[in-house]
Structures are given as C-alpha cells and as structure tokens.
Amino acid sequence: MQIRLNKFLADLGIASRRKADQLIDEGRVLLNQKKAKLGDKVDPEKDQVMFEGKKLTSDDREDFEYWLLNKPRNVVSTVSDEAGRKTVFDYVKTKAKTRVYPVGRLDLESEGLLLMTNDGELANRLTHPKYEVRKVYKVTVNGIFSEGKVERLLRGVRLAEGKTSFDTLELLEKEGRDFTLKIGIHQGVKREIRRVCAKVGWEVTKLLRVKIGNLSMTGLIVGNVRKLTEEEVIDLKKLVGLYENSASSQNSNL
Numbered sequence: 001m002q003i004r005l006n007k008f009l010a011d012l013g014i015a016s017r018r019k020a021d022q023l024i025d026e027g028r029v030l031l032n033q034k035k036a037k038l039g040d041k042v043d044p045e046k047d048q049v050m051f052e053g054k055k056l057t058s059d060d061r062e063d064f065e066y067w068l069l070n071k072p073r074n075v076v077s078t079v080s081d082e083a084g085r086k087t088v089f090d091y092v093k094t095k096a097k098t099r100v101y102p103v104g105r106l107d108l109e110s111e112g113l114l115l116m117t118n119d120g121e122l123a124n125r126l127t128h129p130k131y132e133v134r135k136v137y138k139v140t141v142n143g144i145f146s147e148g149k150v151e152r153l154l155r156g157v158r159l160a161e162g163k164t165s166f167d168t169l170e171l172l173e174k175e176g177r178d179f180t181l182k183i184g185i186h187q188g189v190k191r192e193i194r195r196v197c198a199k200v201g202w203e204v205t206k207l208l209r210v211k212i213g214n215l216s217m218t219g220l221i222v223g224n225v226r227k228l229t230e231e232e233v234i235d236l237k238k239l240v241g242l243y244e245n246s247a248s249s250q251n252s253n254l
Contacts, residue, residue: 002041005031008049010120012056013064015101017124028052064119065100066228066236067092070220071114077105088114092225103127107191112137112209113217116225125240126213132186133239134167136211139181139193143202145174157199161189164196178205213239 009020009029021038023029029036030050042049049056069091071077079089079101088102096116103115103123117123125131156165168184183193194204210217214235220226228236237243 002043005029005036005040005042005049007121008042008044009051009056010124012058013098013118013120014051014056016103016120016127018127019101020120023051063098064122065096065098065117066119066233067096067100067116067225068215068220068228069114069116069225070217070222071106071111072223073109073111076108077102077114088116091223092116095225104188105190106207106209107194110207110209111222112207113212113215113220114209115212115215115228122237122240122242125242126236127188129187131240133213134184134186134211135209135213137183137185137193138172138208138210139183139197139204140206141179141181141197141202142177142205143197143200144177145171145179149200149202152200153196157196159189159192159195164189164192166193166196 005024006017006020009015009023010017014020015023020029024036024038024040027035028051030048031040031042032048033050036049044058069088071088074086075090076085076087078087079099081087089100092100098118100116100118101123103117104127106112106114115123115126126133150169150171153166153169156163158164164187166183166185168182170182172180172182174180185192189195193207197204215228215232234243
C-alpha cells in the first residue's frame with residue numbers, strides 16, 4: 001500500500017512531516033535511487049528509500065520518546081545550529097536514546113515549554129491548526145493598554161500569512177506602561193504573539209510559554225527536561241485523535 005513519503009519518514013521517527021518535506025526539498029532523500037520530490041508516494045514493501053546513505057524500511061522505526069523542556073532564553077529551537085549557538089537538543093541529547101525534534105518553535109528570545117519527540121505523526125498534528133491544540137503564554141508588554149485593543153486582538157488582525165487572532169487574552173497585572181498578559185492561541189504563525197501585539201502598538205519584552213495542551217511547566221525549572229508520563233502522552237494523543245489508533249497498534253510505545 002502506498003503512503004506519502006513524508007508520512008513514511010515521520011512514522012520512522014526521522015522528522016515531523018513538515019521537517020520531512022524540508023529534507024525532501026533539500027534533496028537529502030532518495031526514492032528508488034533518484035532524488036525524491038515533494039508529494040511522492042512510497043510502497044514500503046516495494047520501493048527503496050535512502051536517507052543519509054541508509055536504506056529505510058518499516059522495521060527501522062525507533063521507539064518513540066517524549067520529552068518536555070523548559071527552554072531558557074537565547075537558545076535556538078533546532079537540533080543543530082551552523083552558528084554554533086546552544087540548541088534545545090543540547091539539553092536532551094545525553095538523556096534520550098533516540099534523536100528527538102522540537103514540536104513547533106520558540107524564537108531565540110522566548111522561553112518556556114517545548115515538547116521534543118521523534119513521533120512524527122503526533123508532532124504533525126500538534127502543530128496543525130486543524131486540531132486547535134491550545135498553547136498558553138505569559139507575556140510582558142510595554143505600551144498603552146485599553147479594552148478596545150484587547151477586543152481588536154480577539155477579533156483578529158491581518159498578518160502577511162492571513163488573518164489571525166488570540167483565542168483568549170487576560171490582563172494579569174499592570175504598572176504604568178508595563179503590563180502582563182495571559183494569552184491563549186492555537187495557531188502556529190512565526191513570531192505570532194510579538195507581531196500581533198505590534199499591530200496595536202504593544203512591544204513584547206518577555207514571552208514565556210506556560211502550557212501546551214494538557215502539559216504545564218509545574219515543577220520544571222528553567223533549563224531542565226523531563227520525560228512525559230504515559231498518562232500525558234495518552235492525553236496528547238486524545239487531543240489530536242491518535243489514541244485509538246495507538247491503543248490498537250502492537251508497535252505503540254508510550
């Protein structure tokens with residue numbers, strides 16, 4: 001049976017579907033000894049897939065691992081960095097038995113929760129707007145606060161990628177022009193919160209992600225990582241409609 005090549009790579013834990021598309025586009029994946037193309041399909045029983053000189057088969061799937069990092073500021077949300085900067089993978093590479101990847105990103109200046117896993121299908125669904133997985137942020141802002149601006153951000157503003165809005169916005173504290181907000185979103189537009197706030201004249205001075213779906217940073221200090229519990233993994237999969245499939249699969253690894 002044929003499946004999309006990016007899904008095949010994600011199922012093996014090579015990368016998320018989105019990252020797999022990038023690997024394919026960069027010419028790093030061979031399909032039947034030719035450079036694969038975006039949108040290619042593969043029959044794992046008949047076709048030959050190569051990545052970084054290694055032939056991939058359905059039997060190569062690694063056990064899935066799920067790690068949660070409280071990301072510090074000035075750390076890059078990638079596995080490696082050409083400039084030699086510290087990456088999120090540096091915090092987990094001596095602990096994880098497999099190569100895990102960040103699910104979504106926090107920009108260089110942002111802090112807080114970041115999920116890392118080699119479960120490509122879960123990563124794909126957690127970052128897809130269709131599944132509306134809520135992420136919550138504590139955001140420190142400088143500017144003039146007004147209820148009118150709050151209403152505008154909840155209605156939505158237009159970015160280059162299209163119209164976007166906050167799901168929830170709550171004022172936590174205020175002192176002069178500095179105030180702290182609790183913001184909930186489910187979209188994944190690049191630097192979304194900073195760009196949306198700028199539309200109403202607010203400058204974000206600190207951004208901390210405190211919740212991803214059912215995951216919170218309780219007990220996880222900055223720079224530390226921990227494995228997700230079995231219950232947390234199940235809850236995440238339920239959020240995106242994967243739990244029934246994983247529960248019936250003999251290859252599932254929680």
